[in-house]
Amino acid sequence: GFAIAPLLKTTGNVTYDPGFMNTAATKSAITYIDGDAGILRYRGYPIEQLAANSTFLETSYLLIYGELPSATELEDFDQKIRRHTLLHEELKGFFDGFPRDAHPMPVLSSAVSALSTWYQDSLDPFDPEQVELSTIRLLAKMPVIAAYAHKKSLGQALLYPDNSMNLVENFLRLAFGMPTEPYELDPDMVKALDLLLILHADHEQNASTSTVRLVGSTDANLFASVSAGINALFGPAHGGANEAVLKMLRSIQADGVSPDAFMEKVKNKEDGVRLMGFGHRVYKNYDPRAKIIKQTAHDILAKQGANELLDIAMSLEEKALSDEYFIQRKLYPNVDFYTGLIYKAMGFPEKMFTVLFAIGRLPGWIAQWREMMLDPERKIGRPRQLYTGHASRDYPQA
Numbered sequence: 001g002f003a004i005a006p007l008l009k010t011t012g013n014v015t016y017d018p019g020f021m022n023t024a025a026t027k028s029a030i031t032y033i034d035g036d037a038g039i040l041r042y043r044g045y046p047i048e049q050l051a052a053n054s055t056f057l058e059t060s061y062l063l064i065y066g067e068l069p070s071a072t073e074l075e076d077f078d079q080k081i082r083r084h085t086l087l088h089e090e091l092k093g094f095f096d097g098f099p100r101d102a103h104p105m106p107v108l109s110s111a112v113s114a115l116s117t118w119y120q121d122s123l124d125p126f127d128p129e130q131v132e133l134s135t136i137r138l139l140a141k142m143p144v145i146a147a148y149a150h151k152k153s154l155g156q157a158l159l160y161p162d163n164s165m166n167l168v169e170n171f172l173r174l175a176f177g178m179p180t181e182p183y184e185l186d187p188d189m190v191k192a193l194d195l196l197l198i199l200h201a202d203h204e205q206n207a208s209t210s211t212v213r214l215v216g217s218t219d220a221n222l223f224a225s226v227s228a229g230i231n232a233l234f235g236p237a238h239g240g241a242n243e244a245v246l247k248m249l250r251s252i253q254a255d256g257v258s259p260d261a262f263m264e265k266v267k268n269k270e271d272g273v274r275l276m277g278f279g280h281r282v283y284k285n286y287d288p289r290a291k292i293i294k295q296t297a298h299d300i301l302a303k304q305g306a307n308e309l310l311d312i313a314m315s316l317e318e319k320a321l322s323d324e325y326f327i328q329r330k331l332y333p334n335v336d337f338y339t340g341l342i343y344k345a346m347g348f349p350e351k352m353f354t355v356l357f358a359i360g361r362l363p364g365w366i367a368q369w370r371e372m373m374l375d376p377e378r379k380i381g382r383p384r385q386l387y388t389g390h391a392s393r394d395y396p397q398a
């Protein structure tokens with residue numbers, strides 16, 4: 001049978017902590033979360049205040065450089081990003097190599113990884129000038145890559161970025177615009193997407209951010225590290241929950257199940273059914289991001305008239321918040337409960353939801369990577385294990 005290796009031999013003390021539930025892998029001055037109180041702050045600023053007053057561009061600056069920019073600094077940052085939106089023409093050829101129905105997440109991670117083949121000076125992660133350039137290039141080009149992945153899946157032409165537009169406007173035009181007519185921006189949509197990106201911009205040491213740090217801890221460059229983060233986000237347990245919420249709402253609608261009957265199924269744990277978009281590993285209170293986004297969901301969806309899916313979502317939330325099962329287990333709506341509905345109302349297909357999350361999380365990944373590279377206590381990430389396999393045994397002789 002199996003020997004219990006730690007009893008056989010241990011080299012010093014090892015903490016066994018599956019899922020890193022209690023292990024702080026780093027010190028960080030970027031994002032603060034108090035899950036019991038439902039608090040989220042970037043660089044000390046409450047998420048509610050940033051959501052009400054800031055922009056995604058400004059919040060990105062704050063996360064990456066540590067302070068809110070002056071007007072000149074923000075203008076300079078904005079201009080630099082606008083100047084770097086073009087993709088190398090050869091990189092555009094990349095999109096033809098994937099199947100038409102490819103999921104845009106692996107297209108995004110591949111193209112981001114490939115950036116270091118065009119910008120080979122970026123391979124040195126200790127050159128501050130290159131790190132700065134890679135930062136700007138990623139912020140400018142990743143939304144363009146994401147929009148192109150979407151366009152290719154539709155068989156539509158790739159437009160050139162229009163640098164009279166800001167980052168969010170440009171992304172919407174590249175994703176939805178056609179070469180034959182001018183694209184009319186909907187200011188409500190621009191504002192809603194900007195807000196969603198702010199809310200996703202960082203969330204301390206979640207799985208994808210920890211991945212970015214782990215890959216970066218080997219001195220891999222920023223493009224390689226961020227590409228790995230995108231792949232970590234691809235998993236349904238991390239970035240795919242908003243897609244799952246929408247699927248749940250649609251199946252309730254299609255089956256004609258009442259919200260009450262569905263809730264009974266959840267509480268009885270029938271077929272392992274969960275109320276998607278509820279519960280969170282860290283928040284044991286209302287996810288502060290969900291509170292902010294709930295109103296936006298109403299505003300955006302109201303513009304489109306009656307929305308049965310939103311009604312179902314509202315009814316489920318109302319029932320859950322007054323139900324002992326959910327109260328006892330501290331299950332509250334998380335940010336994903338509403339985001340899928342908003343993205344769908346904006347016209348994004350479900351496959352793009354996680355890509356939008358990645359665009360939002362990018363400044364957080366960059367900020368965390370940069371913080372790590374400057375950390376004097378930085379070490380290569382190398383977890384230990386408790387060995388549970390066979391003890392030594394001999395290779396069978398013929």
Ligand code: ACO
Pocket residue numbers: 237238239241266273274275276277278279280281282329331334335336
């Ligand atoms: N619906 C019904 N019951 C639930 C739910 C839910 N959404 N979430 C947790 N529970 C129950 C569990 O069955 C368990 O009950 P028990 O004590 O009777 O066994 C108890 O609550 C604790 O659940 P855990 O899975 O241990 O909680 P954990 O903190 O590990 O899980 C998670 C958090 C994975 C997010 C979970 O709440 C879940 O699966 N939610 C639905 C999926 C989802 O919305 N994910 C998005 C996360 S947010 C993000 O990635 C941005």
